[in-house]
Amino acid sequence: MNDVARTDQTTQVSQAGTGNHSASTTLDLALVEARGVSRTFQVGGQQITALHPATLQVRPGDRIALLGASGSGKSTLLHLLGGLDTPSSGTLSWPALGEANSLRPGQVAFVFQAQSLMPPLSAQENVALPLILAGQDYHAAMAEGLRWLERLELAPLAAQLPEELSGGQAQRVAVARALVTRPRLVLADEPTGQLDSVTAAHLLDVLLSALEPGAALVMATHDRSVAARLDSVWQMADGRLLSMSTSAPKGQSNSDQRGTA
Numbered sequence: 253m254n255d256v257a258r259t260d261q262t263t264q265v266s267q268a269g270t271g272n273h274s275a276s277t278t279l280d281l282a283l284v285e286a287r288g289v290s291r292t293f294q295v296g297g298q299q300i301t302a303l304h305p306a307t308l309q310v311r312p313g314d315r316i317a318l319l320g321a322s323g324s325g326k327s328t329l330l331h332l333l334g335g336l337d338t339p340s341s342g343t344l345s346w347p348a349l350g351e352a353n354s355l356r357p358g359q360v361a362f363v364f365q366a367q368s369l370m371p372p373l374s375a376q377e378n379v380a381l382p383l384i385l386a387g388q389d390y391h392a393a394m395a396e397g398l399r400w401l402e403r404l405e406l407a408p409l410a411a412q413l414p415e416e417l418s419g420g421q422a423q424r425v426a427v428a429r430a431l432v433t434r435p436r437l438v439l440a441d442e443p444t445g446q447l448d449s450v451t452a453a454h455l456l457d458v459l460l461s462a463l464e465p466g467a468a469l470v471m472a473t474h475d476r477s478v479a480a481r482l483d484s485v486w487q488m489a490d491g492r493l494l495s496m497s498t499s500a501p502k503g504q505s506n507s508d509q510r511g512t513a
């Protein structure tokens with residue numbers, strides 16, 4: 253793992269990307285770029301720094317694990333990268349996707365830790381929902397929802413309500429719902445956090461195999477064995493992005509450590 257030089261309060265991490273993309277194509281534009289981005293919260297007159305200034309890029313094809321203990325700032329960073337929150341300082345941009353306020357619905361998707369499905373809706377309706385909200389015809393959206401459930405080996409559960417699913421099944425439905433719009437940036441916040449190790453490994457298999465090759469995944473986890481399944485590991489502690497390691501995409505033999513301040 254490369255240590256990344258730090259200047260004052262600023263942690264800089266440059267991610268060169270691990271996907272197969274040519275520097276001369278628009279595919280090479282970063283999906284999200286953070287420059288000196290920080291986040292502080294005021295709690296009862298006290299200022300909490302959830303994220304110290306960080307500089308980074310996420311590129312098409314990246315498979316990045318944000319690895320850190322509880323409270324290290326992983327969720328804060330994911331929310332910023334997805335445009336769910338605004339930084340206290342620094343700038344965020346989405347060069348390949350458009351500006352924050354015009355991100356096309358469906359280009360950025362989240363998978364949360366647990367219990368994120370809509371309770372009154374069936375598994376199929378939950379998966380179809382992002383398409384329906386984006387204005388797609390109901391029947392076409394439901395058909396696409398069923399295709400994703402089939403792809404994730406969940407078709408027999410299409411009519412089940414979330415409360416009738418196991419934790420692992422519910423998380424696979426959440427993955428299908430995140431991927432149904434074919435997002436280019438998938439942000440997953442401890443998606444395996446409440447699953448046993450076998451179910452967690454299966455969920456990760458499903459997520460990695462269902463991602464479009466050019467899509468990027470940034471996944472928060474406190475579990476080193478989960479992080480090791482991804483191509484890059486960015487280590488976080490106490491609100492700081494400390495270091496990164498990048499290897500060749502899994503399944504390839506070349507190893508390439510990248511990291512510059």
Ligand SMILES: Nc1ncnc2c1ncn2[C@@H]1O[C@H](COP(=O)(O)OP(=O)(O)OP(=O)(O)O)[C@@H](O)[C@H]1O
Pocket residue numbers: 293294295300301302320321322323324325326327328329472474
């Ligand atoms: N909305 C908020 N208001 C106040 N403090 C917050 C808020 N969100 C996060 N924090 C604080 O910022 C720090 C980082 O929190 P964050 O949730 O990003 O960590 P995390 O690594 O994702 O932790 P976990 O794995 O437990 O979810 C923590 O000290 C947390 O209490």
